[in-house]
Amino acid sequence: MHITVIGTGYVGLVTGACFSKMGHKVYCVDIDEGKINGLKKGVLPIFEPHLGTMVINAQEKGDLIFTTNIKEALDDSNIIFIAVGTPMSKDGSANLDYIFSAATDIANNISKDSLVVIKSTVPIGTGFKVRDHIESILEDMGSSIKIDIASNPEFLKEGRAIEDCLHPDRVVIGAEREEVFDILKDLYYSFVLNHDRFVLMDVKSSEMTKYVANAMLATKISFMNEIANICEVTGANVQQVRLGIGSDRRIGYDFIYAGCGYGGSCFPKDVQALINTSKSHGYYPRILSDVEEVNNNQKMVLVNKVVDRFGDDLEGITLSIWGLSFKPDTDDVREATSIVVISELIKKGAKIKAYDPQASEEFKKAIGDEYLSSIELVENRYDALDNSDGLILITEWKEFRYPDLDLLEEKLNQKVIFDGRNIYDKKIEKQGFELFQIGC
């Protein structure tokens, strides 16, 4: 098939690369000329394992075309995906400006009846509004072109995006007509060869499904973080409790790790957007509001532990940070815990030395100029420890799992570790390290 994907970010680029890998011809369209020019030269705007090779190979074969010219793309496509960002507005609602701007671009450049599929995460009912928007522009132009709308939310995880996209747990499709389901089932046929993983439903339920999946995962995390905080005050160990409950098949082991809060471009904004949608319909969602509040508090847990150990005035204290991205294997720092922890520590007077395998550049853009002069970003994890009074682990990249404890001892002024992801074994305390973890 010939496909246009509008928006060449984490989702659009990965989706485009995966469709082209399966032999479809894909146009990746973006309004960011710098991004498109870079991609044409094989320079990726994001870090995502395995994506670079796929993009370069598909481009060489002519299966993947990067362009800012939407007309060129639409003229040669039967399916149009919208994968632009839907960031959080000030009031917590999803900002749909990019969605409607893409819809306007479609209306102004389309030359035949088309299927528009919304892959971006959008509030319930947006699909129909997008169709109405395109059709009203077409009508004003006196065009008789017809538009079908479908919802096909994306469930990929950054850091594992290629694997998730090529081998999805499920492909959710929301549509109104059998023909539309058939087209999208054909498109994804080779992604689900092993067994049928299509989940077909109406458009609004499909839009809702994406929010509910993220809200459920965020709820699991906040629930376990709350339990961790109760474990701390009662003397129980959340790691042991986790194993105790995970063994119950109704609960399971996945996604029940305590930590220093979730971040990323999806959970915070999607929980907020669902709260907002719900309130706009007159329903106050109690659980979701608490999920968000627990998470905001949890991002402060490491700061509170540092204050308990070093006092509220951190003037003269240097702290090392391992991990800036919101999770391992990505350079994405959107809503990352590192931003909260580092800015709060600097406000209290601390100096920061930080290392991340991939996210330093993105972090520099996100943290705000007022903090940068108190931060030294280094290129080796052990260089972050020189003359530092303690190590704070925020993101559990694999290279942090087995640190050289002798080197840590040699470099750190004080043998203090704050482990925000519970990756270290308590036995390092036997080597004289003070280890502060979450809920244990």
Ligand code: NAD
């Ligand atoms: P992103 O910010 O990384 O990328 C969006 C891209 O769209 C940018 O390159 C931007 O320049 C481009 N764009 C904006 N308006 C455009 C227009 N009119 N025409 C062409 N390009 C335009 O966003 P993302 O992280 O890829 O997320 C996209 C959507 O997918 C969001 O709704 C998000 O919630 C959802 N989603 C994201 C993830 C994830 O892990 N990042 C996972 C699942 C779903």
